[in-house]
Amino acid sequence: MNYRIVVGADEMNSREVAALLKTTYWANQRSIEKIEKSMRNSSCYGVYLDDEKKLVGFARVISDHATTYYLCDVVIDGAYRGRGLGKALLSHIVSLPEYAGLRGLLLTRDAHSLYEKYGFETVNGRAMVKAPMS
Numbered sequence: 001m002n003y004r005i006v007v008g009a010d011e012m013n014s015r016e017v018a019a020l021l022k023t024t025y026w027a028n029q030r031s032i033e034k035i036e037k038s039m040r041n042s043s044c045y046g047v048y049l050d051d052e053k054k055l056v057g058f059a060r061v062i063s064d065h066a067t068t069y070y071l072c073d074v075v076i077d078g079a080y081r082g083r084g085l086g087k088a089l090l091s092h093i094v095s096l097p098e099y100a101g102l103r104g105l106l107l108t109r110d111a112h113s114l115y116e117k118y119g120f121e122t123v124n125g126r127a128m129v130k131a132p133m134s
Contacts, residue, residue, distance in 0.1 A: 104130030
């Protein structure tokens, strides 16, 4: 399976992103207009399958680039889960220099063990925090 991480909202089709988000419990009611606006105002990352010419993963980061970043809308197409694509996407994001030294935040009720592999710790059952790296 040939995939690549794509960076930037301009590198992704908002309709494909919307289709992925429609499969989630947290964003399945968002309008395409709201999705497009959120993409314009965030740093966006995707997993693109070159052979199938298809976006199968997506995540956004909102940050002040000084103290904190918020990781949100992390989703992998259900047909492609369990193949390491979520790990590849998270690994790419948390290793970026622009997030080094910042506290990472994430709200989710799913996949805590995956996020813990990248330094996030669960707080109060749902919130997850990643301490800044020095």
